[in-house]
Amino acid sequence: MPFSHHSHSGEFCPSHAQNTLDQVIQTAVGQGMEVFCLSEHMPRSEDELYEEEILVGFESEWIQSSILRGLISDSLSRYPFEFFVGSVHHLHGIPIDWNRALYSKARDVSGGTDERAFEDYFHLHYEMLQSLKPPIVGHFDLIRLHCDDPNLSSGRLQKWPGVWQRVKRNLKYISTYGGLLELNSGALRKGLEIPYPTAEICQEFLSMDGRICLSDDNHGVAQVGAKYHEIFKYVQEQGIQNLYFLELAPAGMTGGLDPRFPRTLVKCRSMAEVKEMEFWKR
Numbered sequence: 001m002p003f004s005h006h007s008h009s010g011e012f013c014p015s016h017a018q019n020t021l022d023q024v025i026q027t028a029v030g031q032g033m034e035v036f037c038l039s040e041h042m043p044r045s046e047d048e049l050y051e052e053e054i055l056v057g058f059e060s061e062w063i064q065s066s067i068l069r070g071l072i073s074d075s076l077s078r079y080p081f082e083f084f085v086g087s088v089h090h091l092h093g094i095p096i097d098w099n100r101a102l103y104s105k106a107r108d109v110s111g112g113t114d115e116r117a118f119e120d121y122f123h124l125h126y127e128m129l130q131s132l133k134p135p136i137v138g139h140f141d142l143i144r145l146h147c148d149d150p151n152l153s154s155g156r157l158q159k160w161p162g163v164w165q166r167v168k169r170n171l172k173y174i175s176t177y178g179g180l181l182e183l184n185s186g187a188l189r190k191g192l193e194i195p196y197p198t199a200e201i202c203q204e205f206l207s208m209d210g211r212i213c214l215s216d217d218n219h220g221v222a223q224v225g226a227k228y229h230e231i232f233k234y235v236q237e238q239g240i241q242n243l244y245f246l247e248l249a250p251a252g253m254t255g256g257l258d259p260r261f262p263r264t265l266v267k268c269r270s271m272a273e274v275k276e277m278e279f280w281k282r
């Protein structure tokens with residue numbers, strides 16, 4: 001893909017990712033990726049210099065809010081990060097994206113139904129958004145990965161008033177502080193029919209003039225740019241006119257609106273421009 005804002009490697013995430021960070025970056029460069037953001041789960045410092053735009057950040061967790069809030073602000077103040085991805089992978093302290101059994105366990109704590117689990121997830125998600133104001137919002141509806149109807153084909157979110165009201169509130173919040181909502185192709189890799197987030201969520205966010213970006217959420221070279229042709233189709237189906245991405249201001253210069261990341265700028269390309277990118281011709 002021309003841009004990706006979310007990536008892991010086996011070097012820093014050995015339990016479930018492959019390859020060295022350098023191999024992952026070289027693959028992205030080889031594919032003609034114009035912007036590629038590193039978001040390992042562990043803090044690290046900037047030590048790679050490439051001609052293409054590589055931004056160094058991390059992917060946050062949100063498990064026990066009181067602990068995570070301190071950890072994240074500590075990381076941000078100690079290392080020269082350029083962005084981060086705000087994600088929620090746990091509900092009631094239980095991972096929701098690992099397997100169906102663990103998801104069910106979390107759902108049971110919520111009262112046993114997907115509707116209740118989704119309500120609790122989007123409540124927690126809002127807490128994360130308010131505490132962190134992440135520049136990139138990762139896989140917004142990750143909660144559906146192991147639910148009864150992961151593509152939400154029969155039960156649209158709007159059928160669940162408590163869930164939909166929270167979804168809208170969270171999207172409004174993101175659009176107000178200017179976060180980028182990530183279209184994440186990792187969902188397709190995991191067998192879902194649609195990327196994160198669903199069409200319903202994209203449309204609501206677009207109606208608020210929300211800004212959308214792209215991510216492959218790769219966990220190794222085999223997944224760099226994976227399913228990007230599918231996601232390109234999805235972008236067109238959703239009527240998305242512009243794709244946003246992060247870019248670094250030249251060294252020594254600032255201009256970013258987020259005081260935590262003064263060199264990080266939000267840029268935009270029209271779909272007409274994106275279509276012309278070298279990436280699609282390889």
Ligand SMILES: [Zn+2]
Nearest residue numbers: 059087089138
């Ligand atoms: Zn994640």
Ligand SMILES: [Zn+2]
Nearest residue numbers: 006008059217
């Ligand atoms: Zn990730």
